[in-house]
Amino acid sequence: MLSWNKNFTFLAIFSGVLVALAFALVLFYAPVEQNMGLVQKVFYFHVSAAWLGMLGFLVAAVCAVLYLRNANLALDAVAASSVEIGLLFTAIANFTGMIWARPVWNTWWTWDPRLTTMTIMAFTYIAYFLLRRGIDDPAKKARFGAVYLIVGFATVPLTFFSARLLRTIHPTIFGTAGSGDMAMTPTMYQTMGFSIFAFSVLFAVLLISRSRLRLSERWLEEQEALEQEEEFGEVSNG
Amino acid sequence: MKNWLSTLKTLTWKDLLQEWRSKDMLTAMLAFAILSIFIFNYAMELDPRQRAELAPGILWVVITFSGTLGLNRSFVAEQEQGSFDALVMAVPGLGSIWLAKQISNFMMMLVLIVIVLPIYSLLYNQNLFIPGLWLTLILGAWSFSAAGTLLASMTVQTRMRDLLLPVLLFPLLMPVNMAVVKAGSGIMTSAPVASYQVWLAVLLVYGIIMTTISLLVFDYVILE
Numbered sequence: 302m303l304s305w306n307k308n309f310t311f312l313a314i315f316s317g318v319l320v321a322l323a324f325a326l327v328l329f330y331a332p333v334e335q336n337m338g339l340v341q342k343v344f345y346f347h348v349s350a351a352w353l354g355m356l357g358f359l360v361a362a363v364c365a366v367l368y369l370r371n372a373n374l375a376l377d378a379v380a381a382s383s384v385e386i387g388l389l390f391t392a393i394a395n396f397t398g399m400i401w402a403r404p405v406w407n408t409w410w411t412w413d414p415r416l417t418t419m420t421i422m423a424f425t426y427i428a429y430f431l432l433r434r435g436i437d438d439p440a441k442k443a444r445f446g447a448v449y450l451i452v453g454f455a456t457v458p459l460t461f462f463s464a465r466l467l468r469t470i471h472p473t474i475f476g477t478a479g480s481g482d483m484a485m486t487p488t489m490y491q492t493m494g495f496s497i498f499a500f501s502v503l504f505a506v507l508l509i510s511r512s513r514l515r516l517s518e519r520w521l522e523e524q525e526a527l528e529q530e531e532e533f534g535e536v537s538n539g
Numbered sequence: 540m541k542n543w544l545s546t547l548k549t550l551t552w553k554d555l556l557q558e559w560r561s562k563d564m565l566t567a568m569l570a571f572a573i574l575s576i577f578i579f580n581y582a583m584e585l586d587p588r589q590r591a592e593l594a595p596g597i598l599w600v601v602i603t604f605s606g607t608l609g610l611n612r613s614f615v616a617e618q619e620q621g622s623f624d625a626l627v628m629a630v631p632g633l634g635s636i637w638l639a640k641q642i643s644n645f646m647m648m649l650v651l652i653v654i655v656l657p658i659y660s661l662l663y664n665q666n667l668f669i670p671g672l673w674l675t676l677i678l679g680a681w682s683f684s685a686a687g688t689l690l691a692s693m694t695v696q697t698r699m700r701d702l703l704l705p706v707l708l709f710p711l712l713m714p715v716n717m718a719v720v721k722a723g724s725g726i727m728t729s730a731p732v733a734s735y736q737v738w739l740a741v742l743l744v745y746g747i748i749m750t751t752i753s754l755l756v757f758d759y760v761i762l763e
Contacts, residue, residue, distance in 0.1 A: 369759055418713070425710040432707060435697030445693045448756045452689065452711060455748055459714040463741055467717075 309509060316506045319499035323349075323492075331492040340404050343397045345493055349500035351394035351419070356504060357387020358426065362454035365447035375516060377443035380450060381433070382511035384426050386504060391423045414464035415471035421460060425453045439519065543632050550630070550639030555646060557616065564609045565647060572605040572655050576662065590665055595672065595723020598659060599716065602651060602676065603683055607705050609647050610687040613640060614695040623761055637757040641688045641750070648680035671726040678742040679719040685749040686711050692760050718742045 327345045334341035364380035367373075398416070399409045410416065429449055436442040485493075558564055579597050617623045626636055652673070660667040687708055694703040718738040725735030 369756070421710050421713045428703075428707045428710060431699070431703060432693070432697065435694075435699040435703055437698075441696070444759050445697075448689075448693065448759055449707065451756060452686070452749070452752055455752055456686075456711045456714060456745070459741065459745055459748070463714045463717045466721075466737060 309506075312502070313506045313510075316499070316502040319502050323496040323499040326492045326495055331489055332486060334489075337401075337405055340401055343401050345496040346500075347394055347397040347401065348493060349496045350390040350397060352497055353500055353504050354387050354391035354394055354419075354422075356501070357383045357385075357390065357508075358422070358454060358457065360508070361387065361450050365450035365454075368443060368447045369451075372440070372443075374439060374443060374519070375512070377439075377446065378515040378519070379508065379512045380443075381430075381446065382508055382515055384429055384450070385511060386507050388423060388426050390500075390504075391419060391426075395419060395423075413471055414467040418460050418464040422457055425457075429453065543635055546630055546632070547635045547639055547642075550635060551642045554639055554643035558643065558647065564612050565650060568605040568609045568647070568651055569654060571608055572601050572651060573658060575601045575604060576655070576659060580662075590663060591727045592724045594659070594663070594665060594667065594727055595675070596720045598655065598667075598676065599679065599719045599723070601655060602648065602680065603712070603716075605651060606648055606680070606683060606687065607708065609651075610644060610684065610691045610708075611694075611701045611704050613644055613688065614692050618695045627761055633758050633761060634754040636761070637688065637692070637753055640692070641685055641753070644684040644688050645681055648684055649677065652676050652680060669726060672723055675719055675722045675726065675739065675742070678739065678746060679715055682715045682742060682746040682749055683712060685746060685753060686715075689749075689753040689757065689760070692757070696760075714741055714745055718745070 323345070327342050331342065331345065333339060361380045361383040364376045364383065368376040368380065395416075402411070403409050429446060432449055433442050433446050436445060576597075579601070583593075617626065627633065630636055656667045656673075656676075659665070687704070690707045690711075691704055694700055694707065697703055718741040722735045722738035722742070725738070
């Protein structure tokens with residue numbers, strides 16, 4: 302899957318088209334929300350990005366479990382790349398949320414449980430990269446990283462459960478609706494569904510190419526290490 | 540099973556005895572804890588009406604921060620003397636190494652709680668001898684040291700060591716922090732039990748999940 306082929310090129314182009322279409326739908330197809338106005342349109346990307354953030358961490362946790370079972374470094378590359386992309390989209394979800402919150406909540410940031418837990422989750426995965434940086438041996442790096450991903454992912458549901466217990470002003474789209482939520486029209490749902498789909502395909506493309514890059518980097522490092530060893534060998538022999 | 544238990548007992552005894560002989564960890568933790576209570580006094584003017592609600596939060600911060608100091612040291616002896624390898628060869632069922640360390644770290648946290656709470660009571664003239672509060676803090680301490688012991692066993696093997704542990708640990712402790720503070724302030728303000736029992740359940744579930752996962756993955760942390 303991680304070697305270059307035509308299917309991947311096709312997938313990459315396809316994802317570009319999908320994302321462009323999603324933009325078009327958001328701008329021209331979805332209606333302008335009555336109370337919030339144009340700024341509500343950022344919501345389609347906000348939800349998609351938040352979803353990719355979760356997806357990235359889910360994929361990483363699955364790869365971590367698989368890695369502990371068969372110690373294949375390619376799985377580690379996929380896990381690390383997945384966290385990276387998940388982190389990027391969590392940041393995008395946070396920023397788009399802020400853009401929306403400024404006019405609607407009249408503040409860039411509030412200590413709302415949903416915002417706080419999302420940020421804490423991001424910090425868990427920033428810590429993951431710090432842990433990796435502290436270890437030189439690739440196998441050990443992968444092993445410790447996998448352990449941390451598993452522990453981290455196990456606490457995420459509890460964090461979200463706890464946050465649900467606290468009062469939140471964040472709108473809920475799925476599940477029980479509270480006051481202050483917006484009523485979504487069918488065209489809004491269609492736009493959101495398509496946007497989530499488009500971004501998910503983009504996620505797959507990013508994940509494959511980033512993992513591939515990571516593997517190439519590792520291969521290059523190994524080659525350089527080998528070359529250096531050979532040079533040393535020549536010097537000590539001569 | 541019997542064999543496993545006696546191994547666990549020996550290992551726990553070893554860890555506790557080692558600490559008892561040096562008392563390095565405990566003295567540092569206690570000094571730090573008491574100092575931070577003093578810092579809190581200046582950082583926020585604690586007026587008597589607010590104190591009751593704030594006490595669990597402040598106590599929890601004091602306990603976890605000084606606990607982190609102890610956790611950082613908990614695997615240093617093994618790492619420096621290279622006795623990890625010896626332990627791995629000698630012990631059947633590697634999970635018992637983790638559990639023994641967890642139990643001795645937890646005991647250290649208990650000692651900390653037993654000393655810090657009366658001191659806090661004395662300094663702020665506030666009765667903290669409330670069984671519910673103790674239960675909350677003890678449940679929290681188990682979860683805290685369970686997560687911390689596993690992470691410390693990894694960070695001690697990295698380049699950054701002490702620097703890394705809090706950064707890895709604190710995000711994972713988010714549900715524990717929320718639960719201890721919410722349950723604790725519920726108890727301190729004598730709110731109805733129904734309003735905070737779910738937080739005690741969160742603590743219990745977190746403790747069980749963290750203990751189980753640690754026992755399952757610890758092999759991967761110490762085996763080369």
